[in-house]
Amino acid sequence: MSAEPNVVLSREDGEESPRKIGTDPSPSTRLRMTKYDVQRVREDFPILRREVRGNPLVYLDNAATTQKPQQVIDRLVRYYAEENSNVHRGVHYLSEVATAAYEGARTTVTRFLNARSEKEIVLTRGTTEGINLVAYSWGRKNVGAGDEVIISAIEHHSNIVPWQQLTEEKKATLKIIPVNDAGEIDLDAYAKLLNERTKLVAVGHASNALGTINPIKKMIAMAHDAGAVVVIDGAQGVPHLTIDVQDLDCDFYAFSGHKVYGPTGVGALYGKEALLEAMPPFMGGGDMILSVSFEKTTYNALPYKFEAGTPNIAGVIGLAAALDYVTHVGLERIAAHEHDLLLYATDRLLGLDGIRIIGTAREKASVISFVLEGVHPHDIGTILDQEGIAIRTGHHCAQPLMMRFNVPATGRASFALYNTREEADALVAGLKKVIEVFR
Amino acid sequence: MSDLRELYQQVILDHNKNPRNFKELPAATSKVEGYNPLCGDHYTIYLQLDGDTIRDVGFTGNGCAISKSSASVMTSSVKGKTKEEADRLFDVFQKLVTGHAAGLDEAELGRLAAFSGVSEFPARVKCATLAWHTLRSALQGIGEKVSTE
Numbered sequence: 001m002s003a004e005p006n007v008v009l010s011r012e013d014g015e016e017s018p019r020k021i022g023t024d025p026s027p028s029t030r031l032r033m034t035k036y037d038v039q040r041v042r043e044d045f046p047i048l049r050r051e052v053r054g055n056p057l058v059y060l061d062n063a064a065t066t067q068k069p070q071q072v073i074d075r076l077v078r079y080y081a082e083e084n085s086n087v088h089r090g091v092h093y094l095s096e097v098a099t100a101a102y103e104g105a106r107t108t109v110t111r112f113l114n115a116r117s118e119k120e121i122v123l124t125r126g127t128t129e130g131i132n133l134v135a136y137s138w139g140r141k142n143v144g145a146g147d148e149v150i151i152s153a154i155e156h157h158s159n160i161v162p163w164q165q166l167t168e169e170k171k172a173t174l175k176i177i178p179v180n181d182a183g184e185i186d187l188d189a190y191a192k193l194l195n196e197r198t199k200l201v202a203v204g205h206a207s208n209a210l211g212t213i214n215p216i217k218k219m220i221a222m223a224h225d226a227g228a229v230v231v232i233d234g235a236q237g238v239p240h241l242t243i244d245v246q247d248l249d250c251d252f253y254a255f256s257g258h259k260v261y262g263p264t265g266v267g268a269l270y271g272k273e274a275l276l277e278a279m280p281p282f283m284g285g286g287d288m289i290l291s292v293s294f295e296k297t298t299y300n301a302l303p304y305k306f307e308a309g310t311p312n313i314a315g316v317i318g319l320a321a322a323l324d325y326v327t328h329v330g331l332e333r334i335a336a337h338e339h340d341l342l343l344y345a346t347d348r349l350l351g352l353d354g355i356r357i358i359g360t361a362r363e364k365a366s367v368i369s370f371v372l373e374g375v376h377p378h379d380i381g382t383i384l385d386q387e388g389i390a391i392r393t394g395h396h397c398a399q400p401l402m403m404r405f406n407v408p409a410t411g412r413a414s415f416a417l418y419n420t421r422e423e424a425d426a427l428v429a430g431l432k433k434v435i436e437v438f439r
Numbered sequence: 440m441s442d443l444r445e446l447y448q449q450v451i452l453d454h455n456k457n458p459r460n461f462k463e464l465p466a467a468t469s470k471v472e473g474y475n476p477l478c479g480d481h482y483t484i485y486l487q488l489d490g491d492t493i494r495d496v497g498f499t500g501n502g503c504a505i506s507k508s509s510a511s512v513m514t515s516s517v518k519g520k521t522k523e524e525a526d527r528l529f530d531v532f533q534k535l536v537t538g539h540a541a542g543l544d545e546a547e548l549g550r551l552a553a554f555s556g557v558s559e560f561p562a563r564v565k566c567a568t569l570a571w572h573t574l575r576s577a578l579q580g581i582g583e584k585v586s587t588e
Contacts, residue, residue, distance in 0.1 A: 374456075376504060376507075378478045378480075378502075378563075378566065379503050379504045379505070382443075382446070382560060382562070383443060394479065395479050399479075408480075408481065408501055409479040438452065
C-alpha cells in the first residue's frame, strides 16, 4: 500500500534547470537522463507485465489514455474498501473521511496547476465537460449576435463542437486560426483575427493528433490585449508539461485525469475566481445549492456552484494520487525522458521507406503521427496489434485537421513516462513487417 | 503472422493495389456514398440497373485494404447478377466475415472466400461490409449516405 513510486531520484534532481521542450537536449542533459530509471517506473504499472497476442504489450496509445500505476489503483481500492461515503452531507465518521479525501484532492489539483485557491478548481468528468461548462455558462451569458469566437485548425472535436453550438445559437461567428505545413499555429493570422468583436479564444495546449505544443502564453496575452477571454484545452498539456495557470494567465484551463495516469471519468476545470463568480451554474441539482424552496433557490459558493450531484469521489481521489505520482517522479524528468523518446523514435521512423510524419513542429510533445505510402493506417494498426503493439489509427477526433493535411487518417504513436527506446524499436520492426506484407 | 496472412490474402492485396471497376459510371442509374467515420473509409458506389439486372457497377473512394479490396471483389462478383442474387451474395458474405461460414457453398462464394480471415478480426468486419451495405442501399433505391456507425 506504499504510495511511494518505485523511482530512484538522482541527486542532481534539484540542480537541473527547467528545460524547454522542443530544444535538443545538451550532452550533459542526456547523461543525466540515463539516471531516469525507466525499468523501475515500469514496475509501478502492472498492465505492462501482461502479454497481448503472445507478445509483450507495447503500449503506444498514451494520447488516447494512459495506463495506471499501482499507487493509483491502490488508492481507489482503499477508498472503496475503507472510506466510501457521500461527501459534504453526513455528520458521520465515514462522510468526514471521504469529504476530507475529496477536498484534499482538490487542494492537490490546485497546487498542481498553481491556481490561487481551491475556489478556482471545479472537478469535472474530464476536459470535454470543462470546455462545455465554459461554453454553456460563460459563453451563453457573454457571447451575442455579431460576436466572434476563435479556435485553431488543430483542435480536438471537443474544442470545436461546443463553440460551433454556441456561435450557431447566438448568431456569432466562429473563426479558425490556420496552421502551417509543420502543423504550427500561424500567429500572424491569429493577430489579424483578433478584434474588438472577439469574445473568446479556445485553443489546445498541445495537439493530440500532431503533438504540436502551441505558444499559448503568447496567444493568451494577445487575446487579452483584444479584450477576449481564453480557454485552454489542456488534455494533452498536463501529461507532458509543467502547468502554471498564474504564469500563463489563462482564464480557463481544462484537463482530464485519465491522460495523466489517473482514472477515467474525472478531470478538472481551472477558472479565474472573478469569472467563475459571475457565471451562472451549468447544471442544477444537489450540492450546488445552499437552499431550495419552490419560489427561490440560492446557489452554493465556488466551486460547489458548478458541481451538481454526487461527484466521482473515488475518481477525484485517484486523480490526486496520479498527480502525486507524476510530481514524485518529477515533471521535468518525465518531459526529458519523453522528449528523448520523441527524438529517438522520429529518427528511427524516418529511416523507413515511404514514411511521412505529419506534424513536424519545432515544439512537440511525444506524439508522432505518420502515414506509410500505399498502406492505410487501419491496416497498419491491425498488423502492429498482432505484434502486441498498440497505436491509434484514424482521424484522432480532429477531422478538419486531417483535411488540412489531405490525409483520411494517420497512424499515431504516443509515448509516456514508462515507454522505452526498445519499444520504439519494436514499433519500427512492426512497421517493417507492414511494409513486407504490402509490398 | 499466420492470422495476418489469413487476413491479408493475396487476392485482397492484389485487389487493394489494382482495384477493379474503380471508376465513375456516367450512365449510372443510382449513386450512393458509404462512410465509416471510425477510420475514414469513404466510397461511392455507382450502379447501372437494367430492369432487375445489374448491368454495370463501379466505385471510387479511399479506405483500408480490406474495405477497398472488398469493394473491388464485390463489383466483380455482382456484375450481371439480378438484385436478388446480389442480395443473397451479401447475406453469404456477411455470414463468412462474421464467422458463420459453416454450411456455406464454396462455389457460390468464389473469390469472396478470400475474406474468410476477417472473422478473426472483429474490428475489421465493418471494413469488409462497407461497400456491400452501400450497394444494398443503392439496390433498394434509398440513395442515402450509408454509415457503418
